[in-house]
Amino acid sequence: MKLFLPAQTILLPFPVLIIGTYCSDGKPNIMNAAWGGIASSKPPCISVSLREATLTYHNIKQTEAFTVNIPSEKHFKEADFVGMVSGREYDKFNETRLTPLKSKLVNAPIVKEFPYALECKLIKLVDLGLHTMFIGEIVGMAADSEVLNLNQFPDIEKVRPILWGSYGSMAYYNIGDKLGNAFSAGNELQQR
Amino acid sequence: MKLFLPAQTILLPFPVLIIGTYCSDGKPNIMNAAWGGIASSKPPCISVSLREATLTYHNIKQTEAFTVNIPSEKHFKEADFVGMVSGREYDKFNETRLTPLKSKLVNAPIVKEFPYALECKLIKLVDLGLHTMFIGEIVGMAADSEVLNLNQFPDIEKVRPILWGSYGSMAYYNIGDKLGNAFSAGNELQQR
Numbered sequence: 003m004k005l006f007l008p009a010q011t012i013l014l015p016f017p018v019l020i021i022g023t024y025c026s027d028g029k030p031n032i033m034n035a036a037w038g039g040i041a042s043s044k045p046p047c048i049s050v051s052l053r054e055a056t057l058t059y060h061n062i063k064q065t066e067a068f069t070v071n072i073p074s075e076k077h078f079k080e081a082d083f084v085g086m087v088s089g090r091e092y093d094k095f096n097e098t099r100l101t102p103l104k105s106k107l108v109n110a111p112i113v114k115e116f117p118y119a120l121e122c123k124l125i126k127l128v129d130l131g132l133h134t135m136f137i138g139e140i141v142g143m144a145a146d147s148e149v150l151n152l153n154q155f156p157d158i159e160k161v162r163p164i165l166w167g168s169y170g171s172m173a174y175y176n177i178g179d180k181l182g183n184a185f186s187a188g189n190e191l192q193q194r
Numbered sequence: 195m196k197l198f199l200p201a202q203t204i205l206l207p208f209p210v211l212i213i214g215t216y217c218s219d220g221k222p223n224i225m226n227a228a229w230g231g232i233a234s235s236k237p238p239c240i241s242v243s244l245r246e247a248t249l250t251y252h253n254i255k256q257t258e259a260f261t262v263n264i265p266s267e268k269h270f271k272e273a274d275f276v277g278m279v280s281g282r283e284y285d286k287f288n289e290t291r292l293t294p295l296k297s298k299l300v301n302a303p304i305v306k307e308f309p310y311a312l313e314c315k316l317i318k319l320v321d322l323g324l325h326t327m328f329i330g331e332i333v334g335m336a337a338d339s340e341v342l343n344l345n346q347f348p349d350i351e352k353v354r355p356i357l358w359g360s361y362g363s364m365a366y367y368n369i370g371d372k373l374g375n376a377f378s379a380g381n382e383l384q385q386r
Contacts, residue, residue: 003338003339004295004304004306004336004337004338004339005336005337005338005339005342005346006298006299006334006335006336007334007335007336007337007346008334008335009238009312009313009331009332009333009334009335010238010312010332010335010347010348011232011234011235011238011240011332012232012347012348013209013211013230013231013232013240013262013264013312014209014264014348014350014353014355015207015209015350015355015357015369016209016232017205017206017207017208019205036232037231037232037233037234038205038231039205039229039230039231039241039243040203040204040205040208040228040229040243041229041241041243041320041322041325041327042203042229042243042322042323042324042325042327043203043323043324043325044323044324044325045322045323046201046202046203047322047323047325048203048205049231049233049241049327051231051232051233051234070205072205072206075373078373078374078379079374079379079380079382079383080380080383081380082374082376082377082378082379082380083379083380083381083383083384084380085376085377085380086377086380086381086384087384097383097384098383103196106198107198112196114196120201120202120205121201126320126322128233128318128320128329130233130234130237130239130318130329131234131235131236131237131239132234132235132236133233133234133235133236133239135233135234135241135329137320137322137327139201140201140202140203141201142198142199142200142201143198143199143200143201143202144196144197144198144199145196145197145199146195146196146197147195147196147197148195150197150362151362151363153361154197154199155202155204155360155361155362156202156204156206156360156362157359157362157363158206158207158357158359158360158362158363158365158367159359159363160362161206161362163206163207164373165207165350165357165369166376167349167350167351167376168347168348168350169345169347170342170343170347170348170349170350170352170353171343171349171350171351171372172375172376172377173350173372173373173374173375173376174372174373174374174375174376174379175350175369175370175371175372175373176369176370176371176373177207177357177367177368177369177370178367178368178369178370178371179367179368179370180363180365180366180367181267181270181356181365181366181367181368182270182271182274182365182366183364183365183366184274184277184358184359184364184365184366185274185277185278185364186274187270187271187274187275187366188271188272188273188274188275188276188277188278189275189278190271191271191272191275191289191290192275192278192279192289
């Protein structure tokens with residue numbers, strides 16, 4: 003039975019995006035964000051929505067740079083931790099024993115232990131209310147050679163990213179089985 | 195070994211978002227988009243990035259409305275098909291034997307067979323180059339009662355959504371195992 007219900011902000015699955023920034027005193031910080039996505043291919047852009055209450059919001063406004071790090075399933079506890087506490091009270095790299103690497107292209111830290119990161123320069127802010135969209139141009143990617151396929155694209159089966167189930171389950175998941183090939187599986191419908 | 199590579203537009207995992215719109219002649223249409231995300235909680239907003247070449251781009255500009263339908267893994271072939279062909283050449287609901295239901299809140303169709311859909315009113319356009327972000331206020335949700343938990347949130351374990359692996363694998367996946375609870379698993383790090 004189809005129910006018609008009030009608005010909800012659940013888009014399944016959510017990715018787990020670890021946003022890297024520098025604080026005004028130079029300390030590297032990371033936070034966990036689920037609300038973001040690729041926004042354009044030319045120029046390559048990404049958007050992440052943040053509340054003004056977060057330290058990351060102010061860091062990006064100041065540095066005009068951030069990284070979007072994709073954690074692997076083996077780091078789900080670290081990813082959860084950096085979403086639970088504020089960088090105003092904790093040195094999150096220290097607490098999680100993760101290592102900040104300075105990006106060569108933007109003024110933001112990369113998480114060394116995570117499989118890959120997109121390096122972003124802030125190009126636009128869109129205020130929507132409680133959240134502001136930070137739109138960054140992706141200027142480079144730092145990736146572990148072991149997670150890339152032959153064309154140097156990150157391979158989801160090697161990255162083993164984390165999914166967040168949002169309010170319906172309040173849990174993290176890993177990826178499951180391959181269902182079929184994109185731009186191919188649909189052909190079966192076209193030919194019947 | 196960490197490699198520093200050119201920019202890429204890969205954010206793993208990508209969701210599979212099926213965007214529902216009405217054409218100027220009233221025909222319902224659906225397309226497959228991966229580039230979108232929740233953009234704000236108050237007001238509840240979502241963004242989807244589209245190229246001007248798509249029919250959906252023009253439909254939303256005209257109707258100022260769209261739905262974001264989340265398919266279940268059992269419909270991955272239908273989801274793939276509606277991303278392979280244009281609504282200018284195909285009646286995609288007919289071809290896939292999916293059923294359009296008119297939203298009561300916005301001028302856009304809902305896919306009856308998919309577990310849930312967010313009903314959206316266009317509130318802002320952000321031109322970024324090849325893609326334009328369509329930001330919609332989420333005004334309601336249509337969901338199958340069977341996929342909701344006790345608080346009426348869509349439960350990822352019941353929705354069984356599709357993941358897209360992007361260019362690294364060009365394949366669809368389902369969700370895997372539960373890794374742990376959010377806002378909880380990270381406590382172990384905090385107490386050591």
